[in-house]
Amino acid sequence: MKTIFEMSSPGRIGYSLPPIDVPASASIPPNLERGGKVNLPEVTESQVMRHFVNLSSLNYHVDKGMYPLGSCTMKYNPKHFENLARLPGLSGIHPLVPETMAAGTLTIMHKLAGFFCEITGFEGATLQPAAGAQGEFCGLMLIKSYLESIGEKHRNEVLMPDSAHGTNPATSTLADCVIIGVKSNEFGEVDPDDLRAKAGPNTAAFMLTNPNTLGLFESRIEELTSIVHEAGGLNYMDGANMNALLGVARPGDMGFDVCHLNLHKTFATPHGGGGPGAGPVTCTAELAQFLPEPVVIQNKDGSFSLSKKQNSFGRLLAFYGNVGVLYKAFAYIRTLGSAGLREVTENALINANYLKARLEEYFDIPFNNGPCMHEFVLSGDRQAEKGVKTLDMAKRLLDYGFHAPTVYFPLIVHEAMMIEPTETEGLEDLDAFAEAMISISRECDEKPYLVTDAPVNTPVLRLDEVQAVKELCIVEPLDEEVQ
Amino acid sequence: MFQVIGVESISDLLKSIPLKYQLKKELDLPDPVSELELQREFEEYADRNAGADKICFLGAGAYDHFIPAAVDHILLRSEFYTAYTPYQAEVSQGTLQAVFEYQSMIARLTGMEAANASMYDGASAAAEACLMAMRATRKQRILIAGSLNPRWADVVRTYLKRTDFEINEIPFLEDGTLDLLIAAKLIEDGTAAVLVQYPNYFGLIEDLQPLAELIHEHKGLLIVAADPVALPLLRSPGDAGADIVIGEGQSMGIPLSYGGPYIGFMATRKKFVRKMPGRIIGRTTDRADQEGYVLTLQTREQHIRREKATSNICSNQALMALANTVYLSLMGETGFREVSNQCFQKSHHLQQKLLEIPGVSSVFADTPFFREFAVSFPVSSLEIFDRLMEKGFLAGLPIVELGEGVMLITVTEKRTKEEMDLYVKSVSEICGGNGR
Numbered sequence: 001m002k003t004i005f006e007m008s009s010p011g012r013i014g015y016s017l018p019p020i021d022v023p024a025s026a027s028i029p030p031n032l033e034r035g036g037k038v039n040l041p042e043v044t045e046s047q048v049m050r051h052f053v054n055l056s057s058l059n060y061h062v063d064k065g066m067y068p069l070g071s072c073t074m075k076y077n078p079k080h081f082e083n084l085a086r087l088p089g090l091s092g093i094h095p096l097v098p099e100t101m102a103a104g105t106l107t108i109m110h111k112l113a114g115f116f117c118e119i120t121g122f123e124g125a126t127l128q129p130a131a132g133a134q135g136e137f138c139g140l141m142l143i144k145s146y147l148e149s150i151g152e153k154h155r156n157e158v159l160m161p162d163s164a165h166g167t168n169p170a171t172s173t174l175a176d177c178v179i180i181g182v183k184s185n186e187f188g189e190v191d192p193d194d195l196r197a198k199a200g201p202n203t204a205a206f207m208l209t210n211p212n213t214l215g216l217f218e219s220r221i222e223e224l225t226s227i228v229h230e231a232g233g234l235n236y237m238d239g240a241n242m243n244a245l246l247g248v249a250r251p252g253d254m255g256f257d258v259c260h261l262n263l264h265k266t267f268a269t270p271h272g273g274g275g276p277g278a279g280p281v282t283c284t285a286e287l288a289q290f291l292p293e294p295v296v297i298q299n300k301d302g303s304f305s306l307s308k309k310q311n312s313f314g315r316l317l318a319f320y321g322n323v324g325v326l327y328k329a330f331a332y333i334r335t336l337g338s339a340g341l342r343e344v345t346e347n348a349l350i351n352a353n354y355l356k357a358r359l360e361e362y363f364d365i366p367f368n369n370g371p372c373m374h375e376f377v378l379s380g381d382r383q384a385e386k387g388v389k390t391l392d393m394a395k396r397l398l399d400y401g402f403h404a405p406t407v408y409f410p411l412i413v414h415e416a417m418m419i420e421p422t423e424t425e426g427l428e429d430l431d432a433f434a435e436a437m438i439s440i441s442r443e444c445d446e447k448p449y450l451v452t453d454a455p456v457n458t459p460v461l462r463l464d465e466v467q468a469v470k471e472l473c474i475v476e477p478l479d480e481e482v483q
Numbered sequence: 484m485f486q487v488i489g490v491e492s493i494s495d496l497l498k499s500i501p502l503k504y505q506l507k508k509e510l511d512l513p514d515p516v517s518e519l520e521l522q523r524e525f526e527e528y529a530d531r532n533a534g535a536d537k538i539c540f541l542g543a544g545a546y547d548h549f550i551p552a553a554v555d556h557i558l559l560r561s562e563f564y565t566a567y568t569p570y571q572a573e574v575s576q577g578t579l580q581a582v583f584e585y586q587s588m589i590a591r592l593t594g595m596e597a598a599n600a601s602m603y604d605g606a607s608a609a610a611e612a613c614l615m616a617m618r619a620t621r622k623q624r625i626l627i628a629g630s631l632n633p634r635w636a637d638v639v640r641t642y643l644k645r646t647d648f649e650i651n652e653i654p655f656l657e658d659g660t661l662d663l664l665i666a667a668k669l670i671e672d673g674t675a676a677v678l679v680q681y682p683n684y685f686g687l688i689e690d691l692q693p694l695a696e697l698i699h700e701h702k703g704l705l706i707v708a709a710d711p712v713a714l715p716l717l718r719s720p721g722d723a724g725a726d727i728v729i730g731e732g733q734s735m736g737i738p739l740s741y742g743g744p745y746i747g748f749m750a751t752r753k754k755f756v757r758k759m760p761g762r763i764i765g766r767t768t769d770r771a772d773q774e775g776y777v778l779t780l781q782t783r784e785q786h787i788r789r790e791k792a793t794s795n796i797c798s799n800q801a802l803m804a805l806a807n808t809v810y811l812s813l814m815g816e817t818g819f820r821e822v823s824n825q826c827f828q829k830s831h832h833l834q835q836k837l838l839e840i841p842g843v844s845s846v847f848a849d850t851p852f853f854r855e856f857a858v859s860f861p862v863s864s865l866e867i868f869d870r871l872m873e874k875g876f877l878a879g880l881p882i883v884e885l886g887e888g889v890m891l892i893t894v895t896e897k898r899t900k901e902e903m904d905l906y907v908k909s910v911s912e913i914c915g916g917n918g919r
Contacts, residue, residue: 001576001580003580003583003584003587004584004808004812005584005587008815012815013815013817013818014551014553014812014813014814014815014818015551015813015814015815015818015821017549017818017821017822017825017896018899020824020825020828020829021899021900022828022829022832022900022903023828023832024824024828025828025831026827026828026831026832028688028716028717028827028851029851031690031718032688032689032690032717032718032851033716033717033718034714034715034716034717034718034719034722035718035719035722037816038591038592038714038715038816038819038820039591039816040588040591040592040811040812040814040815040816040819041811041812041815041816042815042816042817043812043815045551045553045813048553048809048812048813049553049556049557051812052557052560052581052805052809052812053557053560055576055577055580055581056557056560056562056563056577057562057577058574058575058576058577058580059562059563059566059574059575059576059577059578060566060571060574060575061561061562061563061564061565061566062561062565062566063561063562063565064561064562067567069567069570072567074567077564077565080518080521080522082559082564083522084521084522084525085740086555086738087525087526087529088529088535088536089526089528089529089530089531089532089535089536090525090528090529090532090535090740090741091738091739091740092535092536092738092739092740093532093534093535093739093740093741094534094539094541094545094547094739094741094877095544095545095739095741095742095743096541096543096544096545096880097534097537097541097877098534100533101532101533101534101535101537102532102534102741103531103532103533104527104528104529104530104531104532105528105532105741107528107531108528115512118510118511118512119510119512130603130604130607130743130744130798130800131603131796131797131798131799132797132798133785133795133796133797133798134603134607134795134796136795137795141641141644165786166784166785166786166787166788166789166792166797167785167786167795167797169785169789169790169792170785170788170789170790170792170794170795171795172790173790173791173792173795174614174642174794174795176644176645176646176647179789179790216499217499217500219499219500219501221501221504222501222503222504247506247509247510248497248500248505248506249500249504249505249506250504250506253504253506254504262798264798270564270565270802271564271565271566271567271568271798272563272564272566272800272801272802272803272805273563273564273566273567273568273569273575273578273582273801273802273805274567274568274569274578274600274762274798274799274801274802275568275601275744275798275799275800275801275802275803276603276743276744276798276799276800276801276802276803277798292641293637313641313644314637314638314640314641314644315606315634315637315638315641316607316638316641317603317604317606317607317638317742317743318544318545318604318605318606318632318634318635318638318731318742318745319544319545319604319634319741319742319743319745320741320742320743321742321743322743322744323740323741323742323743323744324738324740324743324744325743325744327525331521331525333512334513334515334516334521334524335515335516335518335521336515337512337513337514337515338509338510338511338512339509339515340515341510341512342510346493346496349493349496349497350484350485350488350493350496353488353490353496354484354487354488356488357487357488357489358487370498370499371488371490371495371496371498371499373496373499394571395571395573398571398573398574403567403571403574404570404571406570409786427484455573455574458573458574459573459574459576460572460573460576460769460773460775461573461769461770461771461773462573462769462770463572463573463767463768463769463775463776463777464767464768464769464770465767465777465779467767467768468765468766468767468777468779469765469779469780471767472756472765472779472780473765473766473767474583474586474597474598474756474763474764474765474766474779475583475586475587475590475591475596475597475598476583476584476587478591
């Protein structure tokens with residue numbers, strides 16, 4: 001499609017502003033003045049609407065169909081939450097008004113922090129992190145601050161399994177730590193012996209996603225978290241897969257010291273095509289004294305204030321987090337309550353296990369020793385023998401009208417396809433997806449070219465990523481408009 | 484479904500969780516409510532936000548600008564807001580092309596050659612820019628301007644709380660501009676970058692070029708935290724010698740929403756693109772040679788590069804980038820310049836009128852400013868704030884650290900002459916009635 005710049009024509013406008021009602025007598029000193037145009041497009045409002053509506057029609061999205069991206073928890077986003085977050089009283093409030101003038105928002109934030117503590121089994125919370133990765137950074141900073149406070153500043157090793165999300169090692173680097181890999185055992189779980197061998201006097205933290213990225217609950221969790229504690233380190237839970245645990249089990253009860261939640265996964269806030277998310281962190285009372293500033297506290301008279309913890313490690317964002325996202329997560333918890341949240345997890349588990357059962361005849365499933373939690377990982381090894389890669393099957397799914405699963409992750413599974421249906425898919429949708437997968441597996445045997453040529457029913461065909469890097473074009477060139 | 488799975492009940496699916504850790508109680512959460520009840524509950528919360536319907540002269544990093552209705556109509560399209568990160572490019576061309584256009588607009592505004600797909604907010608973008616400068620120069624020292632938004636400085640310090648890094652501050656002079664003599668002493672061969680805000684926290688505009696020359700002499704980088712609304716009028720940071728330009732994009736079509744979600748932008752020169760954090764969208768072609776867009780240079784990123792990634796960022800603020808893109812498309816070349824000029828003219832008008840009140844003075848002499856300025860009232864700025872509140876105004880941000888009467892006042896294009904007249908009249912009454 002043409003870019004908005006290519007639609008530009010001098011003199012067209014898409015805005016209306018009141019005329020300036022004061023004398024326009026001030027001027028910018030010449031040495032500080034902009035030399036030329038910005039070269040923004042000149043288009044009408046109707047052109048803008050058509051352009052972006054036409055662009056939107058090129059997207060796959062949850063309201064169109066199933067989006068079984070493993071570990072991304074692409075569940076339905078209730079529509080009225082969008083309206084609630086847009087109430088002028090909530091969306092129109094400046095972050096620096098005195099706290100008494102933001103009492104409604106602060107009430108929501110305070111209650112929400114309490115909900116998250118209850119759901120995860122912890123005592124302290126911050127809503128500030130803008131995404132899961134920033135939550136991880138926050139968690140490691142809490143751990144480092146705590147270790148420093150007890151004279152253990154030298155501890156800089158973060159242990160993590162080889163199945164960890166990429167953000168875990170990247171966050172550890174950001175937090176100035178060294179990564180120590182821990183092996184998985186034949187059951188796809190962390191090998192306690194390897195963890196024991198690697199935990200020691202330099203261990204700062206053990207970062208674990210539970211259920212792990214194979215969709216398996218770490219059955220020896222008590223042993224794992226104890227090993228780390230005995231070595232003097234703390235346990236961090238990556239809450240990416242919290243959709244498997246709502247009302248069923250709590251990180252705080254299992255020996256974890258801190259965890260983050262992904263509201264754009266577990267708590268039904270929309271992904272927005274890649275954000276904004278939110279990655280609140282909950283932690284033990286011991287770690288809470290180091291939470292980033294500010295935190296919402298309730299005063300004796302019942303009012304709320306923003307306050308700084310005495311030993312706060314600092315600040316992650318200019319303000320208090322992605323508040324507009326927090327509103328929606330609050331609405332979600334208010335809508336479901338305790339029983340509803342548990343039902344979310346139960347249905348997520350049932351849906352994942354149902355799909356796994358329907359597919360296990362047609363695909364290899366490594367580490368398949370019983371039920372999975374909210375997701376499972378297939379291997380495309382069997383199909384690879386026919387010359388069809390997992391990437392091809394992912395692209396073929398697009399032709400069938402589905403989004404692809406997460407592919408080539410976790411790294412410990414060959415040709416991995418990680419499938420998470422979520423609780424908001426009905427039986428008909430699950431069956432349709434299973435049929436598509438089965439049909440593709442047949443195509444791999446009978447007409448593999450259909451799969452390797454895929455996708456063909458999409459707005460564009462398979463795109464050349466190598467060319468994108470080689471002939472790097474990441475902004476619209478200016479030349480043709482300048483004249 | 485249980486039959487197909489081969490189990491009898493849900494408890495069979497939960498059995499991998501040790502019994503000890505299976506929650507035996509109900510979570511202590513309030514009883515669930517229906518859509519209608521929830522709407523009433525939220526309306527109550529909204530009503531308790533007394534600060535929401537005030538006439539806003541408060542800025543300091545978050546600004547009350549006009550947002551055309553069409554922006555939200557686009558944001559509310561399921562096709563955009565319920566999509567995931569565009570990993571499957573063939574079914575994500577909408578998001579990909581929109582973000583490509585966003586990158587292009589940011590590059591044009593800042594006068595740079597490249598931009599990424601967004602960061603969390605301006606402050607975290609500033610921190611990531613410092614880390615990027617250290618990677619690009621292999622040096623460990625950062626200098627930040629004393630006139631940088633203090634919240635942003637806190638975020639930079641938090642991100643750089645590492646054993647191998649060092650941060651120092653360049654102080655500002657009485658006129659609010661940076662002390663270049665001290666800067667010249669502080670900048671040395673080990674300096675990775677200088678981070679300066681443009682216009683600065685107090686709204687003041689200063690020439691970036693001398694600073695750019697100073698830091699370039701020592702092979703360090705100039706990072707500019709730019710206010711995008713000022714850029715249609717001001718010399719672009721790229722033109723003045725910046726190597727990395729970051730900033731807060733909230734002013735371009737994003738509501739105040741108590742501080743978030745906002746968006747950080749980041750732009751740089753071509754030669755530093757591979758050092759940049761975050762997602763980047765690139766143009767390419769498909770098997771039929773049609774144009775299309777993909778996530779590119781992914782080998783910088785955490786999901787490929789893991790501990791060697793340029794950043795840990797994964798989810799960014801994509802929908803906010805879309806808001807910026809739709810906003811800038813609607814306002815366009817003339818509209819965005821008009822917004823910029825109205826902010827500039829109206830803020831000067833109010834400053835002038837306030838300075839005519841006996842006892843009111845400019846904090847930073849006659850240093851040029853944009854949209855935001857600091858004045859010193861002869862009475863406490865906290866008192867002025869409270870008294871103007873009674874008239875429905877958010878009068879500004881009292882900065883008592885600079886003096887008891889100091890207030891940082893913002894005037895956007897939304898403010899009218901009538902509102903400013905009332906502001907001036909009220910201040911005049913308060914100051915006059917104070918027995919001076």
